[in-house]
Amino acid sequence: MSENENITNNPIIVCEDVHKWFDDFHVLKGITTSFKKGEKAVICGPSGSGKSTFIRTINRLEEHQRGTIIVDGIELSNDLRNINLIRQEVGMVFQQFNLFPHLSNIKNITLGPMRVRKLSKRRAEEEALALLERMGIEDQAYKYPAEISGGQQQRVAIARALAMEPKIMLFDEPTSALDPEMISEVLDVMRELAHSGMTMLVVTHEMGFAREVADRVMFFDEGVVVEEASPADFFDNPQHDRTKLFISQTLQH
Amino acid sequence: MDNLAVTQEVKPPNTKKGPVKWLIDNLFNTWYNTILTCFALVFLFFVFKGVFTWVFTQANWRVIPANIQILMTGPYPIEQIWQVWIVLCTLSVLLGLSAGIWHGLVFKLSIAIASIGLIFLLIPLEIVNFIASIGPTFLFTPLELINKKIETEPGTLELNLNFISLIFFKRRWLLGCLVLLVVTFFLGRDKHVLKRWVIGGWFLSFPWTMIMLHGFGENPVSTTDWGGLLLTLILATVGIVACFPLGVLLALGRRSQLPAIKWVSTTYIETIRGVPLITILFMGSLILPIFMPGDFQLDKVIRAMIGLTLFSAAYMAENVRGGLQAVPQGQVEAAQAVGLTYPKTMLFIVLPQALRSVIPAIVGQFIALFKDTSLVSIVGLLDLFGIARSILGNPKWQGNFVEIYLFVAAIYFVFCYAMSYFSQEIEADLGVGKY
Ligand SMILES: Nc1ncnc2c1ncn2[C@@H]1O[C@H](COP(=O)(O)OP(=O)(O)OP(=O)(O)O)[C@@H](O)[C@H]1O
Ligand SMILES: [Mg+2]
Numbered sequence: 001m002s003e004n005e006n007i008t009n010n011p012i013i014v015c016e017d018v019h020k021w022f023d024d025f026h027v028l029k030g031i032t033t034s035f036k037k038g039e040k041a042v043i044c045g046p047s048g049s050g051k052s053t054f055i056r057t058i059n060r061l062e063e064h065q066r067g068t069i070i071v072d073g074i075e076l077s078n079d080l081r082n083i084n085l086i087r088q089e090v091g092m093v094f095q096q097f098n099l100f101p102h103l104s105n106i107k108n109i110t111l112g113p114m115r116v117r118k119l120s121k122r123r124a125e126e127e128a129l130a131l132l133e134r135m136g137i138e139d140q141a142y143k144y145p146a147e148i149s150g151g152q153q154q155r156v157a158i159a160r161a162l163a164m165e166p167k168i169m170l171f172d173e174p175t176s177a178l179d180p181e182m183i184s185e186v187l188d189v190m191r192e193l194a195h196s197g198m199t200m201l202v203v204t205h206e207m208g209f210a211r212e213v214a215d216r217v218m219f220f221d222e223g224v225v226v227e228e229a230s231p232a233d234f235f236d237n238p239q240h241d242r243t244k245l246f247i248s249q250t251l252q253h
Numbered sequence: 254m255d256n257l258a259v260t261q262e263v264k265p266p267n268t269k270k271g272p273v274k275w276l277i278d279n280l281f282n283t284w285y286n287t288i289l290t291c292f293a294l295v296f297l298f299f300v301f302k303g304v305f306t307w308v309f310t311q312a313n314w315r316v317i318p319a320n321i322q323i324l325m326t327g328p329y330p331i332e333q334i335w336q337v338w339i340v341l342c343t344l345s346v347l348l349g350l351s352a353g354i355w356h357g358l359v360f361k362l363s364i365a366i367a368s369i370g371l372i373f374l375l376i377p378l379e380i381v382n383f384i385a386s387i388g389p390t391f392l393f394t395p396l397e398l399i400n401k402k403i404e405t406e407p408g409t410l411e412l413n414l415n416f417i418s419l420i421f422f423k424r425r426w427l428l429g430c431l432v433l434l435v436v437t438f439f440l441g442r443d444k445h446v447l448k449r450w451v452i453g454g455w456f457l458s459f460p461w462t463m464i465m466l467h468g469f470g471e472n473p474v475s476t477t478d479w480g481g482l483l484l485t486l487i488l489a490t491v492g493i494v495a496c497f498p499l500g501v502l503l504a505l506g507r508r509s510q511l512p513a514i515k516w517v518s519t520t521y522i523e524t525i526r527g528v529p530l531i532t533i534l535f536m537g538s539l540i541l542p543i544f545m546p547g548d549f550q551l552d553k554v555i556r557a558m559i560g561l562t563l564f565s566a567a568y569m570a571e572n573v574r575g576g577l578q579a580v581p582q583g584q585v586e587a588a589q590a591v592g593l594t595y596p597k598t599m600l601f602i603v604l605p606q607a608l609r610s611v612i613p614a615i616v617g618q619f620i621a622l623f624k625d626t627s628l629v630s631i632v633g634l635l636d637l638f639g640i641a642r643s644i645l646g647n648p649k650w651q652g653n654f655v656e657i658y659l660f661v662a663a664i665y666f667v668f669c670y671a672m673s674y675f676s677q678e679i680e681a682d683l684g685v686g687k688y
Binding site: 080161 | 581583584586587588589590591592593594597601602605606609683684
């Protein structure tokens with residue numbers, strides 16, 4: 001499945017020499033890469049290598065201090081208008097779901113459409129219910145996040161991001177906080193999303209998912225992209241020692 | 254061994270319940286607890302006996318009905334008291350409509366307020382003295398004896414024993430307010446078109462109250478004549494309504510990324526929290542006028558309102574900040590990732606969660622503010638507490654300070670308890686600790 005007919009040649013995200021420091025700690029050390037429209041990239045690497053930080057710079061949850069990031073033709077700068085525009089185009093799914101606990105599931109989903117896209121309540125709810133159906137949890141619409149399982153919560157979170165009709169979806173370890181039996185229900189949804197042609201950047205340790213869905217696997221270590229290749233090359237023919245070590249370690253588990 | 258049979262036979266350990274069991278468990282479980290319980294019972298008996306005898310035979314409750322007017326509204330001229338009632342009627346209408354439209358919490362709030370009204374309506378101030386003259390057994394005294402007593406002691410005849418005339422004539426305004434509340438509740442039921450008007454009405458209710466109390470035309474009632482429970486309620490309401498948004502803004506300011514805003518908020522909060530309320534009230538009433546340009550004088554009551562508001566806002570800010578800190582950073586990130594701007598993130602995501610977790614502290618602050626209004630009596634305003642003191646200044650009532658203070662305390666208690674009760678209702682309604 002790695003040959004994806006949906007990919008176009010226009011890059012939708014362009015990163016040029018992106019650097020990021022936390023105080024004195026150099027987390028991203030010059031990332032230069034680009035992602036095409038419809039591309040699915042899986043990002044992996046050891047803990048603390050800067051994977052989360054990197055995808056969070058793409059919707060400005062983290063600010064980069066050097067280099068440029070251009071998302072769908074808009075450069076990320078300190079201009080708040082640009083940031084808000086980009087955030088509407090980039091959906092994000094978090095490891096810890098981060099659902100709003102004081103709102104019912106459907107309100108979690110309709111909040112953005114109503115307050116940012118300015119949809120009417122009725123319209124937003126129709127769309128939300130359609131999304132929940134797509135996620136296979138339409139019967140959970142009027143419950144609260146605390147009342148449903150982790151896998152269901154993560155699917156609500158995906159629906160919440162999709163409700164903004166983003167062009168790009170960022171996933172930061174979406175299945176790491178889930179019990180094994182719930183991982184597959186979330187991966188199924190992500191797989192379906194991938195087939196629909198969404199541009200996806202996925203930080204994950206689910207190597208099966210990477211092999212099956214990804215167009216490209218990027219390996220991060222200590223703030224640099226050590227290796228990037230198609231899944232077949234990456235898993236079966238890794239070039240760098242660090243990549244080899246990482247693959248052998250992850251596949252053991 | 255048949256395992257199934259064994260599990261079926263197991264019954265919960267035999268735990269007797271009931272009052273006797275409770276008594277034995279809690280009060281008589283060891284010999285020294287038994288002794289303690291006996292001592293406590295003897296002690297309580299004497300205390301209650303003392304209180305009972307005092308309340309029903311020694312206390313002179315006449316002081317309350319004789320001063321009820323001044324306790325409620327202070328020196329407010331009696332011939333213009335209808336202006337106060339007009340205000341209360343207006344508020345009753347607004348509250349009734351709101352309860353009908355919004356149900357839930359607003360409905361419970363109006364229940365709480367209506368019960369306070371009902372207490373005032375039904376409390377038999379006028380016959381309290383009569384009861385006292387008969388003693389604690391009045392309930393069991395035959396009617397003939399009561400009639401005989403009225404004949405032999407002409408003083409008691411003045412007392413208005415007729416409950417009907419008490420409620421329908423002397424308290425017709427209060428009754429009217431309660432009726433309005435109920436009627437407008439049914440009128441406003443589910444009339445969602447009225448929403449905007451009612452909200453507008455609430456915003457206008459404050460200027461309307463001030464204008465109406467002040468009156469127009471030839472005989473305006475100066476704010477120095479506002480007093481008693483009326484003044485206490487005005488000060489407390491304005492303080493509560495104004496200090497809340499101010500406190501929220503200060504709390505957000507203190508957590509702001511912008512150094513200037515952060516510094517101003519922090520300095521304000523720490524300065525105010527570092528001085529007693531009484532100094533702020535003195536500043537407002539004595540020192541501020543010195544610096545005021547020319548003959549511009551801010552009204553005394555307004556100065557007290559500002560002082561109370563500024564003071565509570567600092568504490569409110571710290572309570573709210575505590576709540577803000579309890580909201581995980583992930584919530585802000587999730588909101589931002591959906592594209593919400595900072596103000597919207599605060600309004601829809603952070604503040605609802607933050608405030609929900611500090612409702613007890615916030616309501617505690619409101620209750621403290623309500624009681625703190627009594628300090629304005631020191632700067633010369635005649636609030637409920639100030640009035641109580643001024644009544645005691647009258648040689649006729651000098652000896653009745655216990656009765657007066659007990660009554661005043663009871664009024665404070667009724668309002669504070671209503672707030673406390675309402676806060677529990679809010680928590681239950683929002684499902685605190687559940688979601
Ligand atoms: N807000 C922060 N302040 C300071 N240091 C941070 C902050 N966030 C992350 N770091 C540090 O930056 C480094 C990279 O963090 P990042 O979260 O990007 O790693 P990661 O590759 O996602 O790791 P993991 O697999 O554990 O999620 C880590 O060493 C982390 O301690
Ligand atoms: Mg991470």
